[in-house]
Amino acid sequence: MVSPLDHKLLRDLWRMKGQALAIGVVIAVGVGMLVMMTGLVTSLNETRAAYYERYRLADIFAPVTRAPDHIAERLADITGVSAVEPRVTGGALIDLPDRNLPVQAQAVSLPDLRSPRLNDVYLTDGRMIDSDHSDEILLLHSFAKAHGLRPGDQLHATMNGARRSFNIVGLAQSPEYLYVTAPGELIADDARFGVIWMSRSALSATYDMQGAFNEALLSLSRGANERAVLDAADRILAPYGGTGAYPLANQTSNMIVSEEISGLEATSAGVPPIFLGVAAFLLYIVINRMVQSEREEIGLMKAFGYTNTEVGAHYFKLVMAIAVGGALAGCLMGIAGGRALIQVYITYFKFPFLVFQLDPASFVIGVSVSIAAASVGGLLVLRSVFALTPATAMRAPAPADYSRTGRLGHALNRWLDQPSRMVLRRITRQPARMAGAMIGIACGMALTVSMITIYAGFDRTLDLTFNVMDRSDVAVSFTHAVSETTIFELTRMSGVIYVEPVRYVPAVLRNGRLTHRGVITGLDKDARLARALDANLDTIPLPHNGIVLSTALADILNIRAGDMLTVEVREGRQPVLQLPVAGVAESLLGAPAYMERDALNRALREPNRVSGAYLTIDTAQAQPLYDALQDMPTVAGVSVKSQTEEAFHTMMDTGTGAMRYVMGAIAFIITFGIVYNAARIAYAERARDLASLRVIGFTKGEAAFVLLGELAIVTLVALPVGALMGYYLSFGIAAGFSSELYQIPAMFDAESYGFAAVVVIGAAVASGWLVKRDIDRADLISALKTRE
Template identity: 35%
Template structure:
């Protein structure tokens, strides 16, 4: 039983490894985040405004529920980074306590942050420093008020606000072109003319306080100062993505192990149950000799325990390696001071107990049926089944019904329950492999939808403040620009009943060609002039559907409120967006015909020169080029997904091998007497093997279509559970994935058939036939 024991143990190991790694990775990531948030005093509420005097802070501290408030100066700037081919965007944040802030305290990796009164040095975020080889003492040229001012890097640091650092308007971090700079407040006041004022505040709450009530009070008090709306920690960009990834990892720690353990449990029940049934005569002989039932049961339970223990040891090692690989893939993605893989002890114990329970159930069920028989009855071979002409034979011609085929067909049809279990077991091997492979298809679909269908331009520029739409014509005349379209981004709070969400509405020109929302069938939708269009995840967040009314509170300009119907629901794979026709949106803000950004389609060969040109234009705040965005997406998002997918595929192949091999191996064990009899009657080895394998081949042929149908259902379910507010995983499976999955199962079947054929050839006819005497 070496082969069977090994493959069953490997199936147990695969389920254990996925279970342990998923739960432990989730716990490790959550623990790393919680430790950092606690040590850095991460606030619960964040608010951005135009400008307010510091005297207002005293009023804000009086709001019920506010424990501490830290006013700051935060402004987006451009770095004139010599080696960067694109303008480097940066966020400059003021410090008042040399990094040891009352809230959002810096974690210093190297150096010393700017001391109070030091207006010449900065601390820089670690991700940008690593991506651009920034060392202590390096000069950072910052464009301030049209002039370049050099700051010296005095420290490299991390912040809980920028664990996942992305430039505004871009969903994917690209550390090459986005930096965070921390400067002393004196430097920020001088650079932005903010003496005695602030334009950003972070707030911590007293235990048990309701963030919603605090946010309402902050919005009321800061509205005269241009507040764009306070947000809770949940919606802070870095934390939201980290929470989404944690939730996805939590879902993965439940759904994927359930599938693996479910298949493993089914296999263990079938294999061990059929093993006991095949040994019924030996059990009966022992019973006849006076052996009580308990030692017999314990014998099989010991076998189960050995197999499960062997598999659990392998699974523990595999889970540790899998978990370490997963956590390592997060290092360049989430910037946490200490992110190490920590094995969750209870997951190993739970995995062992689940596997042991599944195996024990299969053995005990089969043993109960055997020991219930009288020894004299159980020692006799089971009564021959009544094989008759089946409906399968009626479908075939007389020429096709050779004696060997009739034997295979009647054995298959005469044991419908056993055949069904075998088919289901083999069928489950297909979705196991698909589950590991489909992530590449999902990523390809995300790229196709978001970067080819929705965002059709290959570059986007944003402006520091809304500009007259004539700037679009100026950009269109730049060398290499083939098409330019203006966009408008307006911060709004969407309300539907008691539900609200702070976001931005994207204003699109009528019949826009470079940014086109699409419906679920991937058909382009024109944004109508009299409603608002929501992405599906945003509509689900505020629980509205097409035709329902949404209240839009504009958070800038004349800060109007208006009720509009939801004109359409669109599907996008990244983020949660809303759209309006740009002229309608501009009338709502009362700011005239202005734009916040421009989507461009540029001749690819002209992109490098145009990028250098953008670095010289003061009206450009940031530039995003699709090529680099896609590269960052594949490096970061896809990298994490594919590490997990690759390891899951390896475990899925192990499960497939275990299922298919054991199906073939047990079929031989159950039919050894019949096959030996046929050999004695004159059948050749090849003819005997053909009888056995023709049934096995029929089971494979029937199992594969069932497995393909199950694959799509399981993938759809997994994709639904794994989608979140940051990314929507499409439940698509490409033809290539199906072909590879089927090929793996067929190859496994061929290898199993080869091993079993060798055993058929080595059958000891006398020994096999004697066991029945």
């Protein structure tokens, strides 16, 4: 049987359904984001672990120039190594009829008569290759799909300077290529980079590697010392041109997946509590004002014998009903959102399958945290319920003193009509209450400002990266460091306007125990096409004997200008250099390190060497130029900046980048919920007063103006406060979206702030319209009645 207090609870929930819904939505959004993001983290983690284990992804990658096969036995004897797989790899250029440039590819060998011990492939279409047929290949599934290739098609590619034709017999995926990008690049594009698997015998013949390998894959036994294995592998391979073994954590594909998971974990830990905190604040305001308006009812309940505990439990149930309802709705929203976003990650990362998996702990945490947050707001109010005695509660509270409005009010009274004076009196005589509403709306403004600013930050990243820092049209990479005479050959080509050489040197950068495996970029002193810029976008002069680090790399190594950096070069003679850090440059793409090219060549004792070039070209002669570049034996790849920019834009609109749109929609929902809730609270408090105004002759418009005028003033005051809060919040959100792959700047953009203000004002107008509709429909007799 339902008790009288429970009957009252149901009536109160129905009466304040608008407010309850607004608060429930805020709670639901917080819980939904927690469930969705923890589910995505669980899905990515478990699927990655299962994929790696099933197809035996190596724990250590050890590239080498050329090592005889018997060296693999020495690697297998290293303590802690459980399996070794030697293989041959090499660069390739694929000719496709739908592309005006050859596409870069990586050729990888598979054992002739057995499955690979490590880094096996998942066959999606067709069949495995037959080692008796040297022209059979497997092709990366995502690359084949991007170009409409299928098993049975032919493919033409240039390998080791020779053009060959191959038969595609199957399409495959591999845990080694979850994130597919060309060597030396960070931007994935299915259409611009492919992977070819061939039999070991066929690929060895192509690259003159019979009886030898140029990469060893190692797996570790449980409890193995990874650092010790890396050092032992380097010692064994050093005489054969080993360029430095590295762990799976530094493998590009795995590193990008790990950063994505870490970003989701950080967001799930930081963002939902903000929304739940806002919900607790709103609940506190609603229940506090409800208790104040029901003083006489509380007195009557206590006079009829209800104890403090029973009365307090009644209002606590109201809080819990809203919190639990919002939490359960949030769980359902999280499941739906996770299932929708999982499709984005299937496209972004090349998993053979990815099923959204729920994390049961997220349900428990989400519901528990939402209840706890709501309880904090509710318990603060319940103290005043316990403090009320029946006699005090049944006595009407002292009316507010509206006899004076201060100097401001006195000066404005003769200029204001009666409804305007009523608005002014309420604001000046109840500043704490108005401040609470203002802070709530300012929070909504801050969320909106920060998200719109992040949108501008993404656009700014694209503009700076591709129009300010890189002003070339085409980038050419060479198979190895070549003489400067190659630059003169490029300059003489028809269609080339300007050529700027560049030197890339793979290296391990070390500062104490902190390391980073990357590339040093050697630029000319007066570089015009590819530049190192500081935070003010001014060109950083490259010194004659120092290195300039990007801000992201300086943070990774915890190093500043003036410090000494250890550089372990991973090509050629592999010297170890001690270089002073001459400066820190702003970079929004990757974590590069810059040196003056001649200084880099001097440090390496390899004068007049280049690894690539940036070109500006005459677009009218682009195709003949591309054909000529394809015929140069030293050219490893040609990258058109416009295509790279398009791929980067696509990348930033998927994965974590796509999350900004979800959070932007959530910020708008929260903003509307806060503003609408403030309007509903004000109306609930003043319904009786507004009805009284109507009875004494005020029109519907005048009565609505008394209420909505307060909302308008509070909203306008909240805008600059919210803009300031949003400015600082933007830095935190920008840091959450940034990664080693790209950095998103937090920036002041007047247009973004203006649009955010329009969003908040629009929410206020919509909320005001909904509340005015209720005012116009109000039954004056019912509103004037007492509820007890």
